[in-house]
Amino acid sequence: MRGSFRNIHDILDALWRSVQLLIFIDTNVIQSTSRAARLYTVVLVFINWTFIFASAVLLLKPLVYTPLVTRRDRGRVRSLVKKYGQNTIAYLALEHDKKYLFGIQVEGVCAYTVTGEVFVVCGDPIVKAEDARIFLQEILHFCGQNAYQLLLINVTGQFYDLYNEQGFGTVKFGEDAAFYLPEYNLAGGKIAKVRAAINHATKAGIIVSEYNPAAGRDLGIEKQIDGITSEWLKTKGGYEMHFMLGGTGLPEPLDRRYFIARDEAGTVLGFVVFLPYTDGYLADVTRRRSDAPQGVLEKIIYEAFMTFKEEGIKWGNLGMSPLYNVADSEKAKLPEKLFSYIYKNLNSSYGFQQLHHAKEKYAPTHWQPRYLAYFPKPFSPKLAYALIRCQIKEGAWQIVKGELAAFFQRIPRK
Known part of the structure; x- marks a missing residue:
């Protein structure tokens, strides 16, 4: 041309x-x-x-x-959590590692992150029970448009039948340690260790009080809380789990409640951060100094529960024991059997049994089942990796490294 x-x-x-x-x-x-x-x-x-x-x-x-999350979005989510947050971890939606998918036809939201090609949701969709079907279909449509697999972590029994009806796979993932506060006290043999620990802390002159940063900030207290967190992180190898656990939230406390234990000199020895959910509070962050006397956390948790009880709150919760009691029947599914094996045999990187025993000693009045819900079936390695990766930035390698180190330590040396 x-x-x-x-x-x-x-x-x-x-x-x-x-x-x-x-x-x-x-x-x-x-x-x-x-x-x-x-x-x-x-x-x-x-x-x-x-x-x-x-x-x-x-x-x-x-x-x-994945648009940027605005302060207005968080205000909207906070309102929805207060109205429909039946899941104990619903308040984690307000953590800054979450993105939001809001309902189009109905009022609702799910807090999520994307790991690889998996759309991972923290807990159940936050929506009125009557609107859950419509909102779940909107979530599925969004995932289909973007070629995402869908994984919901730590869901309750509230929408369990709906998940199965919509073609989801469901497997048991653990149990929540729940306390019906009107009936809870320190009586009985099951709670003897906690009772003794509290008595020890009381004799040591430890006092528990509620710290309300919204009413007035005390930078001295907050500096000590940050110091305890820094010390705690060192014991965890410098990394902290995310997405399914919250932080202290002190820069923006909102509806969180803080209970601290101090000695006679006024030094903060430990603290617990509680998150609200429907008719209850979840102990989300529990930390103490390494040299704190025995009974510091036990005294904080029990006195906080008694405070909530006096306020007419019905439920306290210490969170989930992951992988506990997941294969308790002959009809257990293959992922549940795998989870059960991990719970019994792989505790070097994450102390599943140790965590369960720490909750069990408080003698929960109820153990409430928690599940994974996923779409499409079956439960795949990609979903398993997303389950780990969304919570641990180092991903599966951090767990593999820890288990390998523990394995080689068990090998007898000549």
Whole structure:
């Protein structure tokens, strides 16, 4: 087509005219002498800008599908949690590691993150029970549009039948240590260890009080709380679990409640952060100094529960014992059997049994089952990896490394 253009004399001229044509979309820079040449220039410009637009869409896809969370969004989520937050971990939706998918046809929200191609939801959708079916279908539609698999972690029995009805796979993932406060006290043999620990702390002059940063900040107390957290992180190898656990939230306490234990000198020895849910409070963050006297956390938790009891709150909760009692029948599913094996045999990286015994000593009045719900079936390695990766930034490698180290330590040395 060289003869179809008047003002193209050499290769440099052709390159310069092409830049002007493609960037400025000015077909006049090339003086075509035939219909075919004019059609060529128009098609070339069209193809060029099609590729530019497609590239921009692909680059901006994360921003388009996971928009920035605004303060207004968090206020909206907070309101929904107060109205429909039946799951004990519903308040974790307000942590800053969450993104939000709001209902279109109904009032609701789910707090999520995306790991690989898995849309991971913290707890159940936060929605009125009557609207749950519609909102769940909206979540499935969104995941289908974006080629995501869907994983909901630590769901309750509230929507269990609905998940199965909609074609989800469900497996038991653990049990929550729940306390019906109107009936809870320190009587009985099951709680003897906690009772003794509390008595020890009381004799040591330890006093528990509620710290309310919303009513007035005490930077001295908060500095000590941060110090305890820093010390605690060192014992955990410097990393902290995310997504399914919260932080202290002191910069923005909102509806959290803080109970602290101090000695006679006023030194903060330990603290517990409680999160609200429907008719109850969850002990989300529990930490103490390494040299704190025995009974510090036991005294904080029991006195906090008694405070809630006096306020007419019905439930206290110490959170889930992961993988506990998950394969308790002959009909246990394959993932549940695998979880049960991990609970019994792989405790080096995460002390599943130790955590359960720490909750069990408080003698919960109820053990409430918690589940994983996922779509589509079956439970795949990709879902298993997303389950770990969303909570531990180091991912599965951190667990494998810990278990390998423990394995080699058990090998007898000659």
